[in-house]
Amino acid sequence: MSRATSMTLIALFLFALAVWAAEAQLNPFYLQILGLLGINIIATVSLNFAAGFGGMFSLGHPAFMALGGYTAAILTYPVAMKGSRIPGYPDWLLQLQVPFLPALLIGGLVASVAAILVGWPVLRLRGHYLAVATLGLTVIVQVAIVNLVDYTRGALGLSGIPRLAKPWWIGGFLVLTVFVVYRLVHSRFGRALRAVRDDYVAAQMSGVNVARTRLIGFTIAAFFGGIAGGLLGHLLRILTPGQFSFNAVFIGVAMMILGGMGSITGSIVGAVIMTILPQFIIPLERGGNILGIEVPALNGLTQIVTALILIGVMLVRPGGLAGAKEFSWRSIFDLPRTGRRRSSRHGGASVDV
């Protein structure tokens, strides 16, 4: 096998080691943050697949996360509580309690179906029209969750979700998501997707079915978004409509563009920064005594920092931290190219016709 593959396997092994060590050693608070980090990476990488690689700037990702999250939570919800908390469902559902993995996958599936239904008409729209239409989706889903109290417990939120999202699950799905997206991007489908992004007329003339390519890309992104939502619910043990509101849209966009649209590495970097950074800011928000200085309560500081990042990145470095560059073992170790030549080449925005 090639050097790059063996390096990747070593990295995976080290990652697994890290997850095991974290689970054994870290206190729950830090474990939770790492869990959130993993979920944010999944969400951002999947969003970037549609927005960065596919050119479909969607503000509807929180909606898919919500759909996936609530679906998975409802399926794993203890039967004993279902009847009282979320009575709206038919009896067979109320008697059902599904293990974690199938519940997650079904959640992802529900998100995918929604993506197909919504995407088929809406993906025809251009740029900012698509953005507003998908933002509308987020609003509609959120409003629906708030009002369908018998099915979701409304604004109060669905609490009491079993804590099933152990670090292994999150780590595992993280690796899966990154792996799948990476392989897709560098596949024939990925090239077609990027071709559609760059010049859809030229893509059509090369025989690419533009509408179907976009829809597939959009749906795959939604699937992993739904998974992320499912993991979120089972990590925090509670889901509320507020988690999938405009705020979620802003933070999601910030993570993606900070890292750089069109770069998987960038999405990971962006997610890491935007997950860790607020942890330092939140104490400032509460105010009080910090490092010996009296600080007043600064409400909304996290969002202000997010906003400044959004604006700042656009003004100074719109490509984000990573631009369109991807991490590669070659660039670190300056390895010679060994092994068989692969048919799929390295990233970038070029089109192979």
Next chain:
Amino acid sequence: MTVFSEFLQHMANGLVLGFLYALVGIGLSMVYGILRMINFAHGEILMVGVFLALPVSALGAPAWVVLLSGLAGATLMGLLVQWAIYRPLLKSPEVTLLVASLGVSLLLQNLVLMLTSPQPKRPAPAPFLDQPFLVGEIVLRNVDLAIVVVAIVATLATHLFLKHTRHGRALRALAQDMSAARMMGVNVPFMVMVCFLIGSALAGVAGVLIGYKYGHLTPLSGFVPGLKGFVAAVIGGIGSFPGAVVGGLILGLLETFLVGYLPDALAQYRDAYVFLVLILVLLVKPSGLFGKPETVKV
């Protein structure tokens, strides 16, 4: 109340709401017409305008002074945002401007949140505006009448500006063919500023009127009117000034009738309906009523 007079009541309410949407939509439409960007922060400029007018109101100023302060506050904010953030990004791709305006929206909401107390605010009561105003069986308040009058005056003034002044003509020309307008000696950055000035001023006016009518102002109060103003602009044909006016009225009527006639259980989804309308319009006739068939679709 008879069925007919109930209908008329909804009609009246809808028109009042519609005029508010029109005021918000005009600014969005004009900016889109020239810059081809959707200013997500338009609603926040509205909100900043009315928040800046609140202290004026607290000092006991008459309502029209408060209105003018809101106008001035929003205009200043709009010009500042345009100068600091949108102007440097004039030549950037669509997505960049979109993300930047999202950032501005978030920033303004939270700056105001941070600097003010959490309770909802309202302008100091203006008894005159709260007086009932009756037309036959239709019940309105003076504030509703004020909304209609102010909106008509503002819209008319904007129309006259666009039609009969050289800068107004230049603005219209810019929206039709930017390159050719430059060849006439039109200074694009200056015109963009004028465009933002008008749009923000109208938004500020709308903000103060909303404050007097509903009285429940929070830093988030601009977001929904901003989005609905956008929907109004799309219905009428984004980029078109008469379109924004007509679109606003249509949306106001639509929303009021839906909420008025649907059973309560469905009526609470009112914000979702507005978005459904938007998506429908974008799919069926994206250029709206008065717009040119521009490439909205990929």
Next chain:
Amino acid sequence: MSVLTAQALKKSFGAVTAAADINLSFDADTVVGLIGANGAGKTTLLSTVSGIVAAHQGQVLYRGKEITRLSCEQRVAQGIVMCPEGRRLFPEMTVQENLLLGAYNVTDKTAIGAALDRVYALFPRIAGRRKQLAGTLSGGEQQMVAIGRALMAAPTLLLLDEPSLGLAPNLVELIFETIAEIRKLGCSIMLVEQNAAMALEVADFGYVLETGKVTVSGRASDLKERHDVVEAYLG
């Protein structure tokens, strides 16, 4: 004194060099014709003179002053006005509104009124259509409005890009007669034309552009006789 001088003008669009090294100069009250094949760089040259496009290298001097760094709007104020290829009228505005836009920089109401009268006198055919939407006019009428619009700013250097494009022969005649009239108003004209014969007929001087460079230049009457020019462009 020369009204326009271009020195070592270079302009590329990405990997394509549209203007490689252009040098030319002419005096006031002249009509200069630029001829050459498609893609030779004629429109690029006009665009760099008008300021719509910035040259990468080289200088443009107008009446002795360097204007290379000036923006399009500033050059219009100086008296350089472009009438672009394809007319580029504002389709949803009336003829009158289009003309008034030409006078955007002029604040004196009487001057604008006088300019309007001049244009309508020059093109009586559009005088009767002043309230009509520009997008609904015929090609010839649109060209008249386009030229008229450029004249509203009382230019001293008028840049005309392919005015005869798509017009019937009798209208082409009319346009070129008008060009002669315009020169009488004290305006120099830089004319880009596919129709080389007509261009050299009305021009005093001519420049032949090939792949971004001036290859032949001289008095128009001389160029008309030159063997190579006749072969390539007048045959």
